[in-house]
Amino acid sequence: MAEQNMLMRNFILSLLLLLAAFVSACSTAPGNYLDTSRLKDNQTAPTETYPVTLINAQVVMDQAKSAAAAPQVLPQSRYADPAQYVYRIAPQDILGVTVWDHPELTTPNGSTLSAGGNTTQSVGAALQQPYTTALPGQADPYGQTVAADGTIYFPFVGRIHAAGKTVGELRDQLASGLVRYIRNPQVDVRVLSYRGQKVHVTGQVKTPGPLSISDVPLSLVDAITRSGGTTGDADLQRVRLTRNNQLYVLDANRMLDSGDTKQNVMLQAGDILNVPDRIDSRVFVMGEVKNPIQLTMIKGRLSIADALTQSGGILDTDANPRQIFVLRGMQQNPTTPEVYRLDMTQPDSIMLSTQFQLQPMDVVYVGTAASTTFNRVLQQVLPTIQTLFYLRQLTR
Structure with a gap:
């Protein structure tokens, strides 16, 4: 009997060794795998520690105050009041000049010019449409096109500099030049096509372009309205304006929702306006939740309660409600992020979860309960124990 038991133990040991050899041989089995023999894995445990801030009422109040007091650099406008704005002629603009009682010096009303598409329109229609633009590279033969050096040529007056002047200033200059040939000349100047000064709108608008x-x-x-409005993926909270090689971030939502008219800056020639998508406004929910998910902030706001609700809530049996972590600032400071913790077992935790606002690229992580870790270890070990038990029973 003792000899039979000894044989059985040797059989089981041989079987286990055979299984171990089979597992180690998987590296030579067919299929995709990574040969790690040339990789040097530094298995030294990290020594960094990160301070954790417990989320309470004071932390929420400090967060709201810092968000309200955060400085925002806005571009300086040439005009403090839009009522002071005046347009100044630029090269490539097309001008129409009228000299009363002198049709030979007047831009013909029946002439046509480009309307910025594949059709043409009359000068009279152009005067009623101030946003008219000509086709790229196309000059209108019937108007006075301002040359690249900023000058135009007008009969009896000669070549004069027009760029940088208002239409009133140019009108007075033409009248003073014609006074030697025409008694009391009555002159009017209008811009038939605004082509010299442009703003480029890009990003999440329906019709991007100049x-x-x-x-x-x-x-x-x-600018956003004339570009057809925004698409569904537009992030109006972070509209980017590039002016004179300087980047400014404007919050159009703050203007539309709160009436902050300072965000509605006046644009000028050479500005590049970009309406980005919401890829930089994401929040990640991970850990012991029912549905780990990537969320997009709506109008720049998302609380911990919003994030947990949209992920289906925490797992009833696996999650540790004392360990609701928020990791912040990993883009700017990957080695020293800010870590916050919310204890959902406290009476005021529900209120705090609705008031603590997340920031773009935050990570909400729900910790694992200690009992869950033990149960998962058992789940890994039990199949092996059951296999050995059945083998022993079969060999009796």
Whole structure:
């Protein structure tokens, strides 16, 4: 009997060794795998520690105060008041000149010019449409096109500099030049096509492209509206304005929701306006939740309660409600992020979870209960123990 038991133990030991050899042989089995023999894995445990801030009422109040007091650099406008705005002629603009009682010096009303598409329109229609733009590279033969050096040629007056002047200043200059040939000349000057000064709108708008600056002030909202409005993925909280090689971030939501008109800046020639998508406004929910998910902030706001609710809530049996962590600032400071912890077992935790606002690229992580860790170890060990038990029973 003792000899039979000894044989059985040797059989089981041989079987286990055979299984171990089979597992080690998987590296030579067919299929995709990574050969790690040339990789040097530094298995030294990290020694960094990160301070954790417990989320309480004071932390929430400090967060709200810091968000309200956060400085925002806005671009300086040439005009403090839009009512002071005046358009100045630029090269490539097309001008129409009228000299009363002298049709030979007047831009013909029946002439046509480009309307910025594949059709043409009359001068009279152009005067009623201040945003008219000509086709790229196309000059209108019937108007006075301002040359690249900023000058135009006009009969009896000769070549004069027009760029940088208002239409009133140019009108007075033409009248003073014609006074030697025409008694009391009555002169009028209009811009038939605004082509010299442009703003480029890119990103999440329905019709991106250049917009002409005209005699009507062009603001942030005007530019977005004239570009067809925004798409569904647009992030109006972080509209980017590039001016003179300087980047400014404008919050159009603050203007539309709170009436902060300072965000509705007046645009000027050379500005590049970009409406980004919401990829930088994401929040990640991970850990012991029912549905780990990536969320997009709506109008720049998302609380811990919002994030946990949209992920289906925490797991009833596996999650540790005392360990609701928020990891912040990993893009700017990957080695020293801010770590916050919310204890959901406290009476005021529900209120705090709705008031603590997340920031873009935050990670909400729900910790694992200690009992769950032990149960998962058992789940890994039990199949092996059961296999050995059945083998022993079969060999009796």
